[in-house]
Amino acid sequence: MPVRPIIRLGHPxxxxxxxxxxxxRIRTDEIRQLVEDMVExxxxxxxxxLAAPQLGVELQIFVYACEGNxxxxxxxxxxxxxxxxTPHSRELxxxxxxxxxxxxxxxxxxxxxxxxxxxxxxxxxxxxxxxSGFEARIVQHEYDHLNGIVFLDRMRDLRSLGYxxxxxxxxxxxxxxxxxxx
Ligand code: NI
Numbered sequence: 694m695p696v697r698p699i700i701r702l703g704h705p706x707x708x709x710x711x712x713x714x715x716x717x718r719i720r721t722d723e724i725r726q727l728v729e730d731m732v733e734x735x736x737x738x739x740x741x742x743l744a745a746p747q748l749g750v751e752l753q754i755f756v757y758a759c760e761g762n763x764x765x766x767x768x769x770x771x772x773x774x775x776x777x778x779t780p781h782s783r784e785l786x787x788x789x790x791x792x793x794x795x796x797x798x799x800x801x802x803x804x805x806x807x808x809x810x811x812x813x814x815x816x817x818x819x820x821x822x823x824x825s826g827f828e829a830r831i832v833q834h835e836y837d838h839l840n841g842i843v844f845l846d847r848m849r850d851l852r853s854l855g856y857x858x859x860x861x862x863x864x865x866x867x868x869x870x871x872x873x874x875x
Contacts, residue, residue: 788830
């Protein structure tokens, strides 16, 4: 089953901290299949990121990828397992986010403009890189999913919350230029 159903807010898995994946388990068929399904489900949604808890699987895995546009370059596919995220500064920038588990809503969310990402890749190899801009936003959104946090929890002012259709009509472009939907 390549594309799996995405669970929505209200399902307890979205509010449960995910478990780390042991290094031996990463190369198993079970995890390989899960990662493949996550990538297919993300593309089919479509979204720019997806965390395992959004498929009801309480494991510390997220994937993300995004085609470039006028605001940011291509972000190739990343598979991140057992991540640790460290912000570079206390600075926060606001931009729009949506979530595949909270369909049709958009809101302004403060995020760190640049973070260090450490973790393991799909082969169990070490990851250690800097994500900035739109990529940093996606990473922080997906990382939050592994801790039972959704973007609504991060909003400072719920008055920017709106439905996608109305948002495109009235609010798009008011702050940032991109919308991270994961
Ligand atoms: Ni999300």
